[in-house]
Amino acid sequence: MSLIRRRFDALIIGAGGGGLRASLQLSRAEANVAVVSKVFPTRSHTVAAQGGVNAALANVLPDNWHWHMFDTVKGSDYLGDQDAIEYMCRVAPKLVYELEHYGVPFSRLDNGKIYQRAFGGQSQNFGEKQAARTCAAADRTGHAMLHALYQQNIRAKTHFFDEYFATDLIKNEEGAVLGAIVVSIQTGEAMLIEARTTLLATGGAGQIYRTNSNALINTGDGLGMVLRAGIPLQDMEFIQFHPTGIAGIGMLITEGCRGEGGYLVNGDGERFMERYAPNAKDLASRDVVSRSIYLEVKEGRGCGPNKDYVLLKLDHLGADTIMKRLPGIRQSCLTFLGIDPIETPIPVYPTAHYCMGGIPTNRKGEVVMPVKDTPEEPVPGLYAAGECACVSVHGGNRLGGNSLLDIIVFGRAAANEMIEHMKENRYRLPMNEASVEKAMDRLHRWDRKGEGETVDGLKEDLKKAMEDYCGVYRTQELLDKGVEEIGKIRDRLPNVYINDFSRTFNTARIEALELENLVEVAMCTVVSAAARQESRGAHSRVDFPKREDQQWMKHSLYFSEGDRMDYKPVRTKPLTVDSFPPKERVY
Numbered sequence: 001m002s003l004i005r006r007r008f009d010a011l012i013i014g015a016g017g018g019g020l021r022a023s024l025q026l027s028r029a030e031a032n033v034a035v036v037s038k039v040f041p042t043r044s045h046t047v048a049a050q051g052g053v054n055a056a057l058a059n060v061l062p063d064n065w066h067w068h069m070f071d072t073v074k075g076s077d078y079l080g081d082q083d084a085i086e087y088m089c090r091v092a093p094k095l096v097y098e099l100e101h102y103g104v105p106f107s108r109l110d111n112g113k114i115y116q117r118a119f120g121g122q123s124q125n126f127g128e129k130q131a132a133r134t135c136a137a138a139d140r141t142g143h144a145m146l147h148a149l150y151q152q153n154i155r156a157k158t159h160f161f162d163e164y165f166a167t168d169l170i171k172n173e174e175g176a177v178l179g180a181i182v183v184s185i186q187t188g189e190a191m192l193i194e195a196r197t198t199l200l201a202t203g204g205a206g207q208i209y210r211t212n213s214n215a216l217i218n219t220g221d222g223l224g225m226v227l228r229a230g231i232p233l234q235d236m237e238f239i240q241f242h243p244t245g246i247a248g249i250g251m252l253i254t255e256g257c258r259g260e261g262g263y264l265v266n267g268d269g270e271r272f273m274e275r276y277a278p279n280a281k282d283l284a285s286r287d288v289v290s291r292s293i294y295l296e297v298k299e300g301r302g303c304g305p306n307k308d309y310v311l312l313k314l315d316h317l318g319a320d321t322i323m324k325r326l327p328g329i330r331q332s333c334l335t336f337l338g339i340d341p342i343e344t345p346i347p348v349y350p351t352a353h354y355c356m357g358g359i360p361t362n363r364k365g366e367v368v369m370p371v372k373d374t375p376e377e378p379v380p381g382l383y384a385a386g387e388c389a390c391v392s393v394h395g396g397n398r399l400g401g402n403s404l405l406d407i408i409v410f411g412r413a414a415a416n417e418m419i420e421h422m423k424e425n426r427y428r429l430p431m432n433e434a435s436v437e438k439a440m441d442r443l444h445r446w447d448r449k450g451e452g453e454t455v456d457g458l459k460e461d462l463k464k465a466m467e468d469y470c471g472v473y474r475t476q477e478l479l480d481k482g483v484e485e486i487g488k489i490r491d492r493l494p495n496v497y498i499n500d501f502s503r504t505f506n507t508a509r510i511e512a513l514e515l516e517n518l519v520e521v522a523m524c525t526v527v528s529a530a531a532r533q534e535s536r537g538a539h540s541r542v543d544f545p546k547r548e549d550q551q552w553m554k555h556s557l558y559f560s561e562g563d564r565m566d567y568k569p570v571r572t573k574p575l576t577v578d579s580f581p582p583k584e585r586v587y
Helices: 017-028 067-077 083-102 141-155 222-226 285-298 319-325 327-336 402-424 433-444 457-470 476-495 505-531
Strands: 005-014 033-037 159-162 164-171 177-184 191-202 239-246 263-265 310-313 346-355 366-371 374-384 553-558 562-569
Touching: 005 067, 005 177, 005 222, 005 402, 017 033, 017 141, 017 402, 033 164, 033 191, 067 083, 083 141, 083 402, 141 402, 164 191, 164 222, 164 310, 164 433, 164 505, 177 374, 177 433, 177 505, 191 222, 191 402, 191 433, 222 346, 222 505, 239 327, 285 310, 285 346, 319 562, 374 402, 457 476, 457 505, 505 553, 505 562
Parallel strands: 005 033, 005 191, 033 159, 191 374
Antiparallel strands: 164 177, 177 191, 239 346, 263 310, 310 346, 366 374, 553 562
């Protein structure tokens, strides 16, 4: 059977907020755009984002973008690139108003302006007191944004390939990206989409952990694709554990609950965050709150019969506030816990949530490679945005509300750069048939039914190993053991066969391809974590408890060939303002 081939100006892989913001920009510039998504676009994981999107609108309290920048640099534990952070914070108000004009139904103040709530790590006047910067559509902000962007794309006549799975990038011998191989999940039919520009917007990889807040689709597909293309991943040791997942389940309870005035208590009924963050308390940054909950439980002050969680109290807020500002959270608690937060506190515990690292890019969204004697050079024709990318605006720890901002800002920036690239490169490069054959050979390796290890079995072993050896707190002994165990799991991949016929063969084959991506991302994460011998942001080493700027204020780069590590400097020079030098990070 001959391979189906389609041609477009731009290929967007992933239909979350980053992908749809980019495709909208491109379609409005009259580019011929293909968006490939393994789920229907409005089921992309952006739909699960609850709390809001950050922008210094100053609708509730005084604010400006420079304070937002300070908070983001500080929140990143000074690993964020300050030029990209300045760009993101400066443009944020404009892009939030743009979302409003696209039809996002933001919650409103009595004066008609966009409602803004307090979130962790926000401050006025460079750390003096709490800010209110997070623009919210109740507790369904991501849902509202995704639906508005999808509708705008339909209006702009963007071409969608729904329920298609991207397997491999196609490159020529000079390293330029020419498109990708994608597979119909329904029929199993493969297709080559040739494109002058390709954007990866495939989201995160939370499914490497057993307890996580991510959808089942978050399997690090874009991350696996770039590793197989010989491109490194950056800062993958920095995995954010959200402090308030539903205990035992992992489903997210938004930081907006604490922004509205909710607070955490331990088994003694004590507001313990006053001990760990005396100023910010429950609105300290996520890594601080997660570690605090972990320590309370470890030291025997947890709640419940096994003392293995803490409680998030909202009952004092009153029914009106909860029904108006947190309706989705109330419904989740009723559905999954059988409790009503209007009356009963919510049992919570940290859950794997967000990957600060990813595909290395510059602030234009271009994927960049380290080249000898130069800091980095763009990979021709390849771009990335959103959680799969590492700009890096989040550094060692992301602030709540900055992820929805990240996807909008850099989805748009990448699209603008793609438009410029197409103006300067009007003709397509010849297709590299050898690269196509290599990608098809890998795809056909999973055309196998038989007896052996199962996809589900190996996946469960992988998730357990990551939870056991690369969690909230880490040591060299644990991480080295993790590298060993994930290596054994990787060695078992060739023994996996598709032998669960309760699924269709095509669906089972997609799950096998996802597993391959998960294994590669897990190995990258644990190797990077074992190499970084300091504590910074979400990377907490018991054996190296301090941040070591002299040696470790640098970005890590992991190459899959030989599990090799390299490093590159942090961009500490902003675009127009003075830089923020590293300081002790306290809340």
